[in-house]
Amino acid sequence: MPLQQSMFLDFLRPDQLLLNEPMMNHTTFRIGGPADLLALPESGEEIEAALSVCKRIEVAHLVIGNGSNLLFSDKGFRGVVIKISKGMSKMEVHEDEIVSQPGALLSATAAKALEEGLCGLEFASGIPGTLGGGVFMNAGAYGGELKDAFACAKVILPDGTLRIFLPQDMEFSYRKSAVQHNGGVLTEITLKLKPGDFREIKGKMDDFNSRRREKQPLELPSAGSTFKRPEGYFAGKLIMDSGLRGFSVGGAQISEKHCGFVVNKSGATCEDVLKLIEHVQTAVMKNFGVMLEPEVKIIPEKCACRG
Numbered sequence: 001m002p003l004q005q006s007m008f009l010d011f012l013r014p015d016q017l018l019l020n021e022p023m024m025n026h027t028t029f030r031i032g033g034p035a036d037l038l039a040l041p042e043s044g045e046e047i048e049a050a051l052s053v054c055k056r057i058e059v060a061h062l063v064i065g066n067g068s069n070l071l072f073s074d075k076g077f078r079g080v081v082i083k084i085s086k087g088m089s090k091m092e093v094h095e096d097e098i099v100s101q102p103g104a105l106l107s108a109t110a111a112k113a114l115e116e117g118l119c120g121l122e123f124a125s126g127i128p129g130t131l132g133g134g135v136f137m138n139a140g141a142y143g144g145e146l147k148d149a150f151a152c153a154k155v156i157l158p159d160g161t162l163r164i165f166l167p168q169d170m171e172f173s174y175r176k177s178a179v180q181h182n183g184g185v186l187t188e189i190t191l192k193l194k195p196g197d198f199r200e201i202k203g204k205m206d207d208f209n210s211r212r213r214e215k216q217p218l219e220l221p222s223a224g225s226t227f228k229r230p231e232g233y234f235a236g237k238l239i240m241d242s243g244l245r246g247f248s249v250g251g252a253q254i255s256e257k258h259c260g261f262v263v264n265k266s267g268a269t270c271e272d273v274l275k276l277i278e279h280v281q282t283a284v285m286k287n288f289g290v291m292l293e294p295e296v297k298i299i300p301e302k303c304a305c306r307g
């Protein structure tokens with residue numbers, strides 16, 4: 001039976017359910033065909049309800065945040081994409097802790113920390129994802145990672161139970177966390193920060209952000225660093241040293257400004273990006289014997305459950 005809005009209307013309003021919604025409108029890469037249904041929950045209960053309907057009617061689902069680390073297929077996604085973003089971005093500050101819904105942008109969370117004179121989130125102020133996506137990915141930059149500020153989170157597990165995850169449950173490592181393999185959905189996150197000096201915190205954020213603007217191709221759509229950092233190397237340098245600066249396939253290009261980024265120069269398709277990734281992997285393997293592993297999550301049109 002085709003997916004219908006009505007299957008979710010006991011829990012979500014019609015304006016929270018978009019049929020055949022192009023995923024290029026929900027990713028920073030600006031790539032991706034239509035998802036059968038895009039759901040925009042505004043509370044943990046609504047996420048839980050959307051997940052349980054998907055389970056009951058046996059359709060695939062995928063939870064996304066700001067879509068800043070995703071590459072959707074040109075054919076889109078067969079199933080329900082549950083986008084946790086603006087509608088779930090409330091934050092509260094209790095002394096040195098920020099308790100936040102997962103859809104809050106990392107930039108907004110870092111700005112809140114600054115406003116409250118709390119340090120420890122400066123590194124995250126220029127990462128264009130949500131807090132949920134950031135914790136899921138253990139996003140990091142300039143020597144900091146989300147794991148350093150993580151205190152606890154509410155997580156809905158695939159069997160529908162709600163659990164509190166503490167740092168020791170999260171199995172954080174480089175761009176990895178336990179929710180990547182246990183199928184959990186983060187519905188609330190608590191960060192523990194430290195009291196700091198407003199001017200020092202702001203100075204660090206300004207410095208990191210100007211370094212970002214100087215080095216990264218922020219003027220073009222991308223999903224950030226395309227490849228994970230291989231141990232002992234930098235992906236961008238290996239790609240540059242393979243002579244691939246500016247190399248393109250269709251509308252996808254190795255950024256002229258930073259070889260670690262594949263950018264959507266003009267109307268790139270998912271196929272263009274995948275061919276470019278494969279070309280880069282082959283060249284770097286041939287030249288340096290290093291296998292580059294994508295950091296960007298490639299979402300097939302049909303997937304078993306979630307990315």
Ligand SMILES: Cc1cc2nc3c(=O)[nH]c(=O)nc-3n(C[C@H](O)[C@H](O)[C@H](O)COP(=O)(O)OP(=O)(O)OC[C@H]3O[C@@H](n4cnc5c(N)ncnc54)[C@H](O)[C@@H]3O)c2cc1C
Pocket residue numbers: 028062063064065066067068069070084102126127128129130131132133134135136137138139140141179184185186187216218222223224225297306307
């Ligand atoms: C210009 C640019 C610069 C970037 N710089 C950095 C950087 O410096 N450091 C860095 O680490 N990354 C960087 N990134 C990549 C990206 O911003 C991060 O990976 C970010 O954490 C992804 O967050 P998101 O909300 O966009 O998640 P999405 O891309 O929407 O999703 C990423 C993954 O998280 C999962 N997910 C999202 N929300 C939840 C939730 N509530 N519960 C469970 N799972 C969830 C999704 O299923 C998906 O598998 C950059 C990207 C861009 C475009």
